[in-house]
Amino acid sequence: MSTINYSDVEKQFETLQVLNTDGEIVNKDAVPDLSDEQLTELMRRMVYTRIWDQRAISLNRQGRLGFYAPVAGQEASMLASQFALEKEDWLLPSYRDIPQLVFHGLPLTKAFLYSRGHFVGGQIPDDVHALMPQIIIAAQCTQAAGVALGLKKRGKKNIALTYFGDGATSQGDFYEGINYAGAYNVPAVFISQNNHFAISVPVEKQTKAKTLAQKAIAAGINGIQVDGMDPLAVYAATKTARENAVAGEGPTLIETLTYRYGPHTMAGDDPTRYRTEELDNEWELKDPLIRFRKYLEGKNLWSKDEEEKTVEQAKEDIKAAIKEADQTPKQKVTDLINIMNEQLPNNLREQLEEYREKESK
Ligand SMILES: Cc1ncc(C[n+]2csc(CCOP(=O)(O)OP(=O)(O)O)c2C)c(N)n1
Numbered sequence: 001m002s003t004i005n006y007s008d009v010e011k012q013f014e015t016l017q018v019l020n021t022d023g024e025i026v027n028k029d030a031v032p033d034l035s036d037e038q039l040t041e042l043m044r045r046m047v048y049t050r051i052w053d054q055r056a057i058s059l060n061r062q063g064r065l066g067f068y069a070p071v072a073g074q075e076a077s078m079l080a081s082q083f084a085l086e087k088e089d090w091l092l093p094s095y096r097d098i099p100q101l102v103f104h105g106l107p108l109t110k111a112f113l114y115s116r117g118h119f120v121g122g123q124i125p126d127d128v129h130a131l132m133p134q135i136i137i138a139a140q141c142t143q144a145a146g147v148a149l150g151l152k153k154r155g156k157k158n159i160a161l162t163y164f165g166d167g168a169t170s171q172g173d174f175y176e177g178i179n180y181a182g183a184y185n186v187p188a189v190f191i192s193q194n195n196h197f198a199i200s201v202p203v204e205k206q207t208k209a210k211t212l213a214q215k216a217i218a219a220g221i222n223g224i225q226v227d228g229m230d231p232l233a234v235y236a237a238t239k240t241a242r243e244n245a246v247a248g249e250g251p252t253l254i255e256t257l258t259y260r261y262g263p264h265t266m267a268g269d270d271p272t273r274y275r276t277e278e279l280d281n282e283w284e285l286k287d288p289l290i291r292f293r294k295y296l297e298g299k300n301l302w303s304k305d306e307e308e309k310t311v312e313q314a315k316e317d318i319k320a321a322i323k324e325a326d327q328t329p330k331q332k333v334t335d336l337i338n339i340m341n342e343q344l345p346n347n348l349r350e351q352l353e354e355y356r357e358k359e360s361k
């Protein structure tokens with residue numbers, strides 16, 4: 001009897017790394033084809049997002065933002081993957097993936113309104129191919145399979161790319177999504193950002209599998225694990241997955257090994273209760289901005305001046321977007337009822353009248 005031992009499969013999932021922590025190329029064959037302008041733009045986006053994250057945390061503490069899930073540490077995983085997309089590709093983000101949504105075209109003001117729970121923040125402009133951030137863990141996996149099936153049926157040369165966490169790979173929707181995408185051979189890319197914790201639960205408690213990428217095998221789809229702190233590895237893997245999907249070669253599951261420096265959300269979890277300082281320090285040494293900055297400085301593509309300009313630009317944009325968010329009319333209960341329902345059942349019609357009355361006072 002020859003049962004295949006799972007460890008034989010696991011061994012095949014080596015972590016793809018292109019840039020090491022010192023910003024040196026360690027895998028020449030995997031260096032993606034990016035122009036100097038593109039490399040600089042990717043660095044700009046990562047620096048911009050780090051500043052935005054800091055500002056968002058402080059605005060949240062001042063009570064000027066609502067729900068916010070910090071992203072520092074995950075910039076390469078988030079932004080280098082989105083960088084591989086075309087404008088017409090569809091993005092299905094989770095609550096943490098707001099930077100990708102904004103670089104895919106969502107105005108920053110809407111991102112802030114979303115954080116405040118304002119419906120305008122959830123109204124994605126028609127020319128932005130994205131769904132609202134998903135709060136239900138892994139629900140975007142089945143949705144991505146469906147969106148990708150639609151693209152395939154319409155003969156579009158585009159993909160649906162979805163982001164979710166390590167914890168999400170324990171959910172039924174994740175398995176259903178990758179299985180369906182495989183069965184219908186749709187152009188979907190699934191990115192599991194393994195930041196090693198689902199709120200306080202470490203990934204080792206989620207699964208016995210050594211990698212999350214290997215879960216692709218049972219669904220009959222491609223799988224790869226990448227160093228998620230390495231923008232070049234993340235970009236290379238996503239670009240290849242996109243090309244394969246568009247060529248009809250099926251979906252890919254990408255696992256990015258990453259870390260969030262901050263808390264799960266600003267709602268009150270205390271990471272010191274479930275993570276050690278040693279672990280935090282270990283990951284901060286792998287920081288994506290540090291290694292990419294070193295790499296670009298070595299190519300004369302990044303300078304202190306460029307860094308400062310980017311920081312200033314981020315601060316200015318955030319200030320303007322918050323001002324615009326403040327000026328957006330407050331949402332009313334009647335707005336919510338009307339936006340959510342094309343036809344009103346009797347009970348809601350009664351409530352609509354009741355609130356119209358209250359709001360007119
Ligand atoms: C179906 C469902 N169960 C539970 C929750 C509560 N919840 C919110 S975030 C989270 C952890 C998710 O962890 P992970 O998938 O690793 O993503 P991360 O937040 O680390 O990016 C949980 C359990 C939820 N939103 N949806």
Ligand SMILES: [Mg+2]
Pocket residue numbers: 165166167193194195196197198199
């Ligand atoms: Mg996680």
